[in-house]
Each structure stands twice: as structure tokens, then as C-alpha cells.
Amino acid sequence: MDKDFLHNIPEESAENLYENSPCGYFSFLADGTIFRINKTLLNLLNYKEKEEVAKVKKIQDLLRIGGKIYFETHFFPLIKMQGFVKEMNVDLLRKDGSYFPALINVNQISSTQGNSTIYRASVLDITDRKKYEKVLLEGKRKAEEASKAKAEFLSTISHEIRTPLNAIVGIGNLIQKTSLDDVQKEYAKILQLSSDNLLELVNNLLDLSKLEADMVKLEERNFSLKELLEVLFHSFKMRARKKNIELKKDFPKDLPEHLLGDPVKLNQILTNLLGNALKFTKEGYIRLKIKELKSNDEAVELQFTVCDTGIGIPKDKLNIIFQEFSQASYDVNQEFGGTGLGLTISQKLLQMHGSQLHVSSEEGKGSEFSFALKFKFSTETSPKGRKTPRLKEFLANSGARVLVVDDNSVNLLIASKYLKGWGLAHETVASGEAAIQEVKESKYDIILMDLHMPKMDGYEASIEIWKICQEPPPVIIALSASGRGDVNLKMKRAGISAYVSKPFDPTDLQEVMVEYLNDRKSDPRTTKK
Known part of the structure; x- marks a missing residue:
């Protein structure tokens, strides 16, 4: 110029x-x-x-x-x-x-x-800015509505899938208890494995949809870390043994036991990590390690690490494994299956705790996942852990009478077969109105209540039963295909004491029944919420 x-x-x-x-x-x-x-x-x-x-x-x-x-x-x-x-x-x-x-x-x-x-x-x-803000807010509102609609859709779909899946899982369990030849046993085993995989898929989709819609909240309750780890380790030890893989644990001798936190989400994270390690490890070992990072009179910070000798993850894929529906490669998906949601869900659950999942891996040599969580110390003692071998014996000698309420005839058949095998006297009815009439005529210790029924649902039926029940009142246990987070408040208002998700593990139902039968003198409205 x-x-x-x-x-x-x-x-x-x-x-x-x-x-x-x-x-x-x-x-x-x-x-x-x-x-x-x-x-x-x-x-x-x-x-x-x-x-x-x-x-x-x-x-x-x-x-x-x-x-x-x-x-x-x-x-x-x-x-x-x-x-x-x-x-x-x-x-x-x-x-x-x-x-x-x-x-x-x-x-x-x-x-x-x-x-x-x-x-x-x-x-x-700032007229233009306000216009842009309005557009952005409208976009945010629509995105939130879409996320909520997706969550509601997946919740509905998962309920519709869980209902027939309950029949498949239940019948599969019952078939394996009958006299079968070798071919039939193999068919029954395949049926159980396939139904378990389908159930895991449904649960993961529902969990992810709830996390994205901010429908999942952290809880703080008393639990025993020792018991949680014992049950978790026992569960995976059986599965690892079938693959000839050694399952190791490395816990400090002075590991704190009674803590305040969210044991369900901790268990879910560890289950996802151990499940992944087991899936991608063909030989060698899997180790669960716990290390105390910080501690004072009120709280403790623990580091949890799951490592394996599996296939490992390429360095260029480490940044995508936490994305939804993502796995390291197409070949991995074809060979090992799965949705790639486990790590995504675990990371989101840890973010709710203010923590995150860290990974280090070498292709062909294995992977290591770790995270840290803080827990407050609890002065209370936790409920006792599983005593599986004695559950059936306790129920058979309890003399308890059970009423099963469900509008699905197959669900009634499965529940009836289980209760009969456990030596429990029981009746079945197919509606809320019939349940009320049955309670008027006979005394029951436990009512297994389906929540979604036509005309009168499980909540309404439970409220009416509380109006007419004799002393001591029956314990009402929800058997539902809905996610527990969706129904907690409505259950409390209806006087429903406990919840077991369909499809259910027979042992889970036994444990809940034993727990409440042991506590029959307490009012179920005010205990174990």
C-alpha cells in the first residue's frame, strides 16, 4: 500500500x-x-x-x-x-x-x-443473540424430549421383551431339573446361555437409555464390601473355571468392610469389567485388585483394578472403546459378540461418582482397567450375605403361604413350579380383583405381585389389600419386568416391600422371601425400602 x-x-x-x-x-x-x-x-x-x-x-x-x-x-x-x-x-x-x-x-x-x-x-x-439463544434452547428442549422419548420407548420395549423372556428363562431352568438325555441337556444349556445373553442385552440397553435421560440417581446406603466381593468373586470363579482361566484376587488384609455408598452401581461396574475380561481372555488369568489410596476417620478412597491376559487392545483403538456400541474392531465383534455397551455404562456410572475409568493395554498381552471411588465409613452392620444351600430348607420349614398374582398364564405356571419345588403352599390368581378376593377369604404370608395388569394393576391391588389385610400383614413382593428405578416411589406408596426383576434368578427370589419371613414381626411399610 x-x-x-x-x-x-x-x-x-x-x-x-x-x-x-x-x-x-x-x-x-x-x-x-x-x-x-x-x-x-x-x-x-x-x-x-x-x-x-x-x-x-x-x-x-x-x-x-x-x-x-x-x-x-x-x-x-x-x-x-x-x-x-x-x-x-x-x-x-x-x-x-x-x-x-x-x-x-x-x-x-x-x-x-x-x-x-x-x-x-x-x-x-443483542437481538440476534437472543434469536440464536432461542434456537439453541429450542434445540436443547427437543434433544431432551427426544432423549426422554427414547428412554420411555426402550423402557416399554424392554418390558415387552422381558415378559416372554421370563417364560424362556424360567422354562429353561425348570427343564434342566428334569430327566434329560445328553442331547436334551445340550439343548437346554444352549437355551439358557442364549436367554442369558438376550437378557444382558436388554438390561444394557435400558441402563444406557436411563443414564442418557438422567433417570439414574446415586444412592447412599449401608453395605458390606466384603460380602459384595465374595458374591461377585464366587459368581465369576465358576464361569472362569469353565474356560480354564484362573481368577485371582489381591485385597489388602485390612480392607474396610462396612461402608456407605451405592453397592448396586459398584457391583454393576465390577461385573462389566470382569465380564469383559472373561470374554476376551482365552488363557491365563484375570485379577481383581483393590488398593487403599487415602483414609481418615470418616472416609476411605479405594482403587479397583481388573487386569487380564486376554487379546488386548490396539493403541489406536483405546480412545473409542468407551463409545456406545463400539468395540476394537469388526473381527472382535464377530468372534466375541456383545454390544460394546459395558464400558460405556461403567464410565457413565463412574462419572456420576466424580470418577472415571482408566485403561492401559498391549495388543496380544492383555488389558488393565482401573478406577477410584470414595466411601464413607458406616457404623452399622450390613445384611447377611447369601446362604444359598440353606434357603430351600428354610422355606420348606417356614410353613409360609404364598399368593401369586399375574395376568400371564405362563408366568403363573413358572412361579407355581418354583414354589412347589421349594415346598411352599401357594395359590395363583390372574388379576388384581381376584387377589383382593383371595386375601379376604384366606391368610397369606407373602404375595408375589405383578405390577402391570389390565383393569387393576399391582399398585392398586396392593393398596386395596392393605386396607383389608389381617395382622400380621402379608409381605408384598413385586415381580415385574419394569426397571426398578421406574417404580420405586409408586411401590413405596402402595406398600410394596421388595422388588424382584423378571426374568428372575430363583435364588434371588428365595433370598428376598427368606429375608422378609425372618422379619415378619416388622411392618413391611417401614422396613427395607
């Missing part, structure tokens, strides 16, 4: 810069009286001459009624206290009575004349 040309450009005066600034400017006194205003703001207010805006007199006259009240009650006290106000949203009135959204910044400036104080304000028209 020609230097002479630049040299000949007239210098812009400070006054010109002030008058034609991209922002509107005005100055006012402590009582709000405006004594100076630039052309930019005049144009925004649709005034042609400064003499016209002089009729406005005070800044309050440029504001709508709500803004006037705000200025009197908040603005002036605030600026007198701190000397400035930053990014205040107001609506400014134009000459014709219309208004536009503005962003105002105000600074206090000491006057050179006397002891009076003046204020200078910059004004930015």
Missing part, C-alpha cells in the same frame, strides 16, 4: 470514535439523569436528534416497568456498593414504544466538578 496514501488519511478524533462506535454509549448522574449520549445509541433508540432524547431525561424512562423496578431495587444499590455493573440484560424502549434486548455494562467515573459522581454505560443490541 502507498505510504503517501496512509500519510494523507486524516486522523480520527476521539469525539468521532465515541459518536460512531459500534456500541451505544451514554453517561448519567447518580439519580439516573442522562446528560450525554452517542449517535449509535440514538439510532438504536430511533431518535434523530440529541434534543429529542433529552425529553427522556432519565435512564429509567428508557426501561419497561420490570426494568424500572429492578433499577431502583438492585441496580443503584449495587453500583453504589461496588462502582460497576457488568453484562446486565435489559429491554430498552425505542421512541415508537417498541423495545429491543440490550446488554449494558456500567462503570462509575469520578467527576472533576464538585463531589458529584457520574456513570458511563455501554449498550450492545
Whole structure:
């Protein structure tokens, strides 16, 4: 560019810069009286001459009624206290009575004349910003609605899938207890394995949809870490043995036992990690290690690590394994199956705790996943762990009578077969109305209640049963294909004491029944919620 040309450009005066600034400017006194205003703001207010805006007199006259009240009650006290106000949203009135959204910044400036104080304000028209914000908020609202709709859809679908799946799992368990030849045993084994895989898929989809819709909340309750780990380790030890893989544990001798936290989510995370390690390990070992990081009189921070000698993960794939429905490669998916949701769910659950899952891996040599969680110490003792071998014996000798309520005939058949095998006297009915009539005529210790039934659902039936039940009242246990998080509050209001998800593990149902039969003298409305 020609230097002479630049040299000949007239210098812009400070006054010109002030008058034609991209922002509107005005100055006012402590009582709000405006004594100076630039052309930019005049144009925004649709005034042609400064003499016209002089009729406005005070800044309050440029504001709508709500803004006037705000200025009197908040603005002036605030600026007198701190000397400035930053990014205040107001609506400014134009000459014709219309208004536009503005962003105002105000600074206090000491006057050179006397002891009076003046204020200078910059004004930015944010009409376009407000439009964009509205679009973004609308987009956010639609996204939230879509997420909620997806969660509701998956919840409904999972319920519809769980109902027939309960029949498949139940019949599969019952078939294996009958006399079978070798071929039939193999068929029954395949049936059970396939139904377990399908159930895991449904559970993972439901868990993910709830996490994305913020429908999952952390709980804080008393639990025994020792018992949780014993049950978890026993469960995976059996599965590892079938693959000829050694399952190791490395726990400190002084591992804290009674803690406050969310044992269900901890168990879910560890189950996902151990399940993944078992799936991708063909030989060698899997190790669950726990290390104490920090501890004081009130809380402890523990590090959990699951390592294996499996196929490992390529370095360039480590950043995608936590994505939904993602696995290291197509070949891995074809060979080992699965949805790739386990790690995603675990990471989201840990993020709820303020933690995260870390991974290190070498292809062909194995992987290591670790995370840290803080727990408060509990002075209470936890409920006793599983005593599986004695459950059936206890139930058979309890003399308890059970009523099964379900509108699905197959579900009634499966529950009836289980109860008969456990030596429990029982009756079955196919509706809430029939359950109420049965309770009027006979005394029951336990009622296994389906929640979703036509005409009268399980909640309504439970409420009516509480109105007519004799002392001691029966324990009502929900047997439902809905996720527990969806029904907790409604169960409590209906006086339902416990929940077992369909399809259910027979041992889980036995444990719940034994727990409440041991506590028959307590009111189920106020215990074990």
C-alpha cells in the first residue's frame, strides 16, 4: 500500500470514535439523569436528534416497568456498593414504544466538578443473540424430549421383551431339573446361555437409555464390601473355571468392610469389567485388585483394578472403546459378540461418582482397567450375605403361604413350579380383583405381585389389600419386568416391600422371601425400602 496514501488519511478524533462506535454509549448522574449520549445509541433508540432524547431525561424512562423496578431495587444499590455493573440484560424502549434486548455494562467515573459522581454505560443490541439463544434452547428442549422419548420407548420395549423372556428363562431352568438325555441337556444349556445373553442385552440397553435421560440417581446406603466381593468373586470363579482361566484376587488384609455408598452401581461396574475380561481372555488369568489410596476417620478412597491376559487392545483403538456400541474392531465383534455397551455404562456410572475409568493395554498381552471411588465409613452392620444351600430348607420349614398374582398364564405356571419345588403352599390368581378376593377369604404370608395388569394393576391391588389385610400383614413382593428405578416411589406408596426383576434368578427370589419371613414381626411399610 502507498505510504503517501496512509500519510494523507486524516486522523480520527476521539469525539468521532465515541459518536460512531459500534456500541451505544451514554453517561448519567447518580439519580439516573442522562446528560450525554452517542449517535449509535440514538439510532438504536430511533431518535434523530440529541434534543429529542433529552425529553427522556432519565435512564429509567428508557426501561419497561420490570426494568424500572429492578433499577431502583438492585441496580443503584449495587453500583453504589461496588462502582460497576457488568453484562446486565435489559429491554430498552425505542421512541415508537417498541423495545429491543440490550446488554449494558456500567462503570462509575469520578467527576472533576464538585463531589458529584457520574456513570458511563455501554449498550450492545443483542437481538440476534437472543434469536440464536432461542434456537439453541429450542434445540436443547427437543434433544431432551427426544432423549426422554427414547428412554420411555426402550423402557416399554424392554418390558415387552422381558415378559416372554421370563417364560424362556424360567422354562429353561425348570427343564434342566428334569430327566434329560445328553442331547436334551445340550439343548437346554444352549437355551439358557442364549436367554442369558438376550437378557444382558436388554438390561444394557435400558441402563444406557436411563443414564442418557438422567433417570439414574446415586444412592447412599449401608453395605458390606466384603460380602459384595465374595458374591461377585464366587459368581465369576465358576464361569472362569469353565474356560480354564484362573481368577485371582489381591485385597489388602485390612480392607474396610462396612461402608456407605451405592453397592448396586459398584457391583454393576465390577461385573462389566470382569465380564469383559472373561470374554476376551482365552488363557491365563484375570485379577481383581483393590488398593487403599487415602483414609481418615470418616472416609476411605479405594482403587479397583481388573487386569487380564486376554487379546488386548490396539493403541489406536483405546480412545473409542468407551463409545456406545463400539468395540476394537469388526473381527472382535464377530468372534466375541456383545454390544460394546459395558464400558460405556461403567464410565457413565463412574462419572456420576466424580470418577472415571482408566485403561492401559498391549495388543496380544492383555488389558488393565482401573478406577477410584470414595466411601464413607458406616457404623452399622450390613445384611447377611447369601446362604444359598440353606434357603430351600428354610422355606420348606417356614410353613409360609404364598399368593401369586399375574395376568400371564405362563408366568403363573413358572412361579407355581418354583414354589412347589421349594415346598411352599401357594395359590395363583390372574388379576388384581381376584387377589383382593383371595386375601379376604384366606391368610397369606407373602404375595408375589405383578405390577402391570389390565383393569387393576399391582399398585392398586396392593393398596386395596392393605386396607383389608389381617395382622400380621402379608409381605408384598413385586415381580415385574419394569426397571426398578421406574417404580420405586409408586411401590413405596402402595406398600410394596421388595422388588424382584423378571426374568428372575430363583435364588434371588428365595433370598428376598427368606429375608422378609425372618422379619415378619416388622411392618413391611417401614422396613427395607
